[in-house]
Amino acid sequence: MKKLSLFTGCLIPNRYPGIEKATMLVLERLGIKCSYLKEAACCPAPGIYRSFDKITWLTLASRNLVLAEEKDTDILTICNGCFSSLMDANNILKNDAGLRNEVNAHLQKIGKEYRGTIEVRHIIEFLHTDIGVKKLGDAIDKPLEIRAAVHYGCHLLKPTRDRKLGSAECPVFFDELVEATGAKSVPYEGKTSCCGAGGGVRSAMLETSFRMTEYKLDRIQKAGVDCIIDACPFCHLQYDAGQVELEKSGKNYDIPVLHFTQLLGLALGLTSDEVGLHLNEIVNLKFEEKIAQIQNGNKTEI
Amino acid sequence: MSYSVIRLNISFPIFNPMKNPDILTCFQCGTCHASCPSGKYTSLNIRKIVRDSIKKDISDQPELWMCTTCYNCQERCPRGIKVTDAVLTLRSEAVKKGKILPAHRKVCNFLIKTGQSIPLDDKHLEIRKKLNLRTDEASWKKARKEVKVLLRSTGFDELVKR
Missing domain, CATH: 1.10.1060.10 (Alpha-helical ferredoxin)
Structure with a gap:
């Protein structure tokens, strides 16, 4: 297997840098070698650019792929949108000589050439496949005894013909990872339903996107959980900022939202601040105290 | 037939x-x-x-x-x-046919200008520094420049002006 380059995308470094910090710390603790894909630009976001112009979308994605080819590393993504754009573009370009030639004609202008020599990974499927649930569980001293609502996010799973990660109706691999941290993955209605952000809907029709988020949050709240665990900063933003927005219409959720790398960081003994929970819109101190209690062996008094 | x-x-x-x-x-x-x-x-x-x-x-x-x-x-x-x-x-x-929603046009212009759909703002630059995360202006500049060349080459900048 090749070494890995971390592709952070736009949203994580520029709006949720806490997720980036947690990811770097977690990879280090697990002894996974991974360096930044420097000079990377937008993946580009599938919702808008893939809709607008396929060749532009492929060309910008191929530039990022070539950066990894030049380093001879695979790409590790921590966002479902980046995963979707880069993986799909990689598959299309590997299999379609006509499009590959067209894209390479553009890349030539910046002195690059796409060759199709690397793979694109998502940290969830990477940890599940290459590290494994058991090894991850073994690395954890104090299991987090909390209840979590797992949100896969659409583009981690679908289209299944390209992702090849099994069922999109009843997936289990992400839940298994979450449970390796000691948390319980709580079932809830509409679990595989969309957060509402994708496809350019959040950017152009914010209110509409929040109706879908409300649908999800109502059901997550009903299931009675300590937190939401996601695998994508766009879903993360939608749930985190969405709760604040929905407060205006009288909703009161106050459910902390964590990217999986943040949850894993907590399970590996990092503090809430170290994994960047204080940088979320929703800061739930009760949750942070609960985590601190577990980490300190339940000795802390509230 | x-x-x-x-x-x-x-x-x-x-x-x-x-x-x-x-x-x-x-x-x-x-x-x-x-x-x-x-x-x-x-x-x-x-x-x-x-x-x-x-x-x-x-x-x-x-x-x-x-x-x-x-x-x-x-x-x-x-x-x-x-x-x-x-x-x-x-x-x-x-x-x-030029049917582009204003919000989407705005995001496209971010990409053309910065190479990113959600550009880094001052607030988050400060947070990055505090967290000791990379602030690699030279790499970002190169990315911006190359993205601009590619977007001109594919005609994307013209497409979103329609």
Whole structure:
């Protein structure tokens, strides 16, 4: 297997840098070698650019792929949108000589050439496949005894013909990872339903996107959980900022939202601040105290 | 026979240039619409989009942009029609005609200007510094420059001006 380059995308470094910090710390603790894909630009976001112009979308994605080819590393993504754009573009370009030639004609202008020599990974499927649930569980001293609502996010799973990660109706691999941290993955209605952000809907029709988020949050709240665990900063933003927005219409959720790398960081003994929970819109101190209690062996008094 | 072929080429925008011919096999069962998270709250009826797209030009329909591209419709279609892929084709046809929502145009301009769809602002630059995360202006500058060259080469900057 090749070494890995971390592709952070736009949203994580520029709006949720806490997720980036947690990811770097977690990879280090697990002894996974991974360096930044420097000079990377937008993946580009599938919702808008893939809709607008396929060749532009492929060309910008191929530039990022070539950066990894030049380093001879695979790409590790921590966002479902980046995963979707880069993986799909990689598959299309590997299999379609006509499009590959067209894209390479553009890349030539910046002195690059796409060759199709690397793979694109998502940290969830990477940890599940290459590290494994058991090894991850073994690395954890104090299991987090909390209840979590797992949100896969659409583009981690679908289209299944390209992702090849099994069922999109009843997936289990992400839940298994979450449970390796000691948390319980709580079932809830509409679990595989969309957060509402994708496809350019959040950017152009914010209110509409929040109706879908409300649908999800109502059901997550009903299931009675300590937190939401996601695998994508766009879903993360939608749930985190969405709760604040929905407060205006009288909703009161106050459910902390964590990217999986943040949850894993907590399970590996990092503090809430170290994994960047204080940088979320929703800061739930009760949750942070609960985590601190577990980490300190339940000795802390509230 | 020949009449219908001519009619296909002239009036069926989705067949121009024959990108999603599988939608002809749709028998309007409605599984797609029943699976649509957006359709619960909006006027998006993906079954109608599929039906209408083979009859007329629907580039003007705002519903095209209400899809979150969650792929439920495509995954569940009993005919195996690539419904979400077809929505992407229909959107790009609309964009060619200059049908671009103002918010999307704004995001496109961020990309052209900064190489990112969500550019770094001062607030988050400060947070990055505090967290000891990289602030690698030289690499970012190179990325910006190369993205600009590529977007000009593919004609994207002209496309979003329409």
